[in-house]
Amino acid sequence: MxxxxxxxxxxxxxxxxxxxxxxxxxxxxxxxxxxxxxxxxxxxxxxxxxxxxxxxxxxxxxxxxxxxxxxxxxxxxxxxxxxxxxxxxxxxxxxxxxxxxxxxxxxxxxxxxxxxxxxxxxxxxxxxxxxxxxxxxxLQHPIYELGVAPGVKVTSLADLRGKKIAYSAGQAQGALVLRVLQKAGLTQKDVDLVDLTSTGDSYVTALGSEAVDVAPLGAANVKVYEEKYSSGSAIPTGIRDxxxxxxxxxxxxxxxxxxxxxxxxxxxxxxxxxxxxxxxxxxxxxxxxxxxxxxxxxxxxxxxxxxxxxxxxxxxxxxxxxxxxxxxxxxxxxxxxxxxxxxxxxxxxxxxxxxxxxxxxxxxxx
Structure with a gap:
């Protein structure tokens, strides 16, 4: 085949x-x-x-x-x-x-x-x-939230359709993205997965530079991101991680x-x-x-x-x-x-x- x-x-x-x-x-x-x-x-x-x-x-x-x-x-x-x-x-x-x-x-x-x-x-x-x-x-203390780039409107998982999402296949963040899509009733074809390994604040930088629309961020990086980019935001995934x-x-x-x-x-x-x-x-x-x-x-x-x-x-x-x-x-x-x-x-x-x-x-x- x-x-x-x-x-x-x-x-x-x-x-x-x-x-x-x-x-x-x-x-x-x-x-x-x-x-x-x-x-x-x-x-x-x-x-x-x-x-x-x-x-x-x-x-x-x-x-x-x-x-x-x-x-x-x-x-x-x-x-x-x-x-x-x-x-x-x-x-x-x-x-x-x-x-x-x-x-x-x-x-x-x-x-x-x-x-x-x-x-x-x-x-x-x-x-x-x-x-x-x-x-x-x-679920009350998630490891990750979904960081949203400045100017991008994502307030629920359904809003992920058509968005550029940071994705690292061999890391927990990558698996989380796939689980989020599954929960939202979306497939990989419904979004644009951008291959990017999560190291340090790489996802924070990618969001701030608008290289991606969405990226999973750990608690420390959520705080860093929201302080560095006042118009940036983050939403919960609702998934155990x-x-x-x-x-x-x-x-x-x-x-x-x-x-x-x-x-x-x-x-x-x-x-x-x-x-x-x-x-x-x-x-x-x-x-x-x-x-x-x-x-x-x-x-x-x-x-x-x-x-x-x-x-x-x-x-x-x-x-x-x-x-x-x-x-x-x-x-x-x-x-x-x-x-x-x-x-x-x-x-x-x-x-x-x-x-x-x-x-x-x-x-x-x-």
Whole structure:
């Protein structure tokens, strides 16, 4: 059967954009080194219990900037050290950066939403999700809103018809755009998707320069955008977008020493999120002021928008949502069907639950 021309063009365009983004990111990753990694070299079967004891000298390379700030200000770094876990922190998060680092064996794990694990699989990089968290009342505290360019009239999802929308196929923002179109009863043919990787304030700039009419913006960038462009605006998507994970190279999870260290890291990370809930002002200062350079007022405002982080009692619902997303992307972006259970290492699920104790969220906060 002949492949439609529009399908060939869109697929080629997405691949070209992804390759260009990865080439640019290679420079940013040049400071990371593979030699910083130290495991045991002993293979751990993926079905085997996670080891408890961390061998001396084990190093795990983690891209998790927000949690890095929390661990250091809360004193939880001592718990890592006491367990013999050495973390080599990397200022990396998100899909494009982490996948590039994985391919160069310069990173073990990274904090991402749910999409990067899918694209890693589709592009030949084997990873496992070892941590999942949610937002309590996720629709009241969305991660993204739709930024609208100055002078463009978009007050509801139906108004997206015919608009130029920023779109990054391999990022959470791209999947969100497809889900928004689905909710609005629109297809890709009803809009103009503009390939643009979301890095820093790239979407803010694209909106301000009218390169696009609409772009998904995170909470911090919504504030930046509305302050920089007084006639700009943003509207809610009405879609749950709170997926938050840690994913790792499968080879790192299969290293017995690193697996033991990651078991400890998952427990400490759980405690860090709960600490964040209980200490919003300290969290705002440690990450948004000291790390991101925001003013105290802006830092507190963003933390208030973030909502409360939750540790789910079960990963069942998160995995179901991930499967639905994988199915949508497979259909809309012409990928192979993917069984997401192969991407999730549920041996870490009870580790997370035990660390949360009575603070577990039941019903997956939905």
């Amino acid at each position: 002949t492949t439609p021309v529009h399908r060939l063009k869109r697929t080629a365009r997405s691949r070209h954009t992804a390759l260009a983004a990865l080439a640019v990111l290679a420079v940013a990753l040049s400071t990371l080194t593979a030699c910083g990694s130290k495991g045991s070299g002993v293979t751990l079967e993926l079905s085997a219990p996670l080891p408890d004891k961390v061998p001396g000298g084990t190093v795990i390379r983690i891209g998790d900037p927000t949690i890095q700030s929390i661990v250091q200000v809360s004193g939880l770094d001592k718990e890592l050290a006491d367990a013999g876990v050495r973390v080599q922190w990397a200022n990396i998060s998100g899909g494009p950066q982490s996948i590039q680092a994985f391919r160069g064996n310069k990173l073990d794990c990274s904090s991402v939403a749910d999409i990067p694990s899918l694209f890693a699989a589709w592009t030949g990089t084997s990873t496992k999700i070892i941590f999942q968290s949610v937002t309590v009342d996720p 709170d997926a938050a994970t840690i994913y790792c190279l499968t080879s790192s999870v299969q290293d017995a020493a690193k697996a033991a260290a990651l078991k400890t890291y998952v427990a400490v990370r759980t405690k860090a999120l709960l600490w964040q809930n209980q200490h919003p002002d300290e969290y705002a200062k440690a990450y948004f002021e000291d790390n991101q350079g925001l003013s105290p007022a802006d830092a507190r405002a963003i933390v208030a928008l973030d909502g409360t982080a939750g540790i789910p009692a079960s990963w069942d619902n998160a995995d179901q949502r991930l499967q639905q997303t994988a199915d949508l992307l497979a259909e809309q972006q012409y990928h192979k069907k993917l069984e997401v259970s192969t991407l999730v290492d549920r041996r870490f699920e009870p580790v997370e639950a035990a660390a949360a104790g009575s603070d577990l969220v039941t019903g997956d906060a939905s």
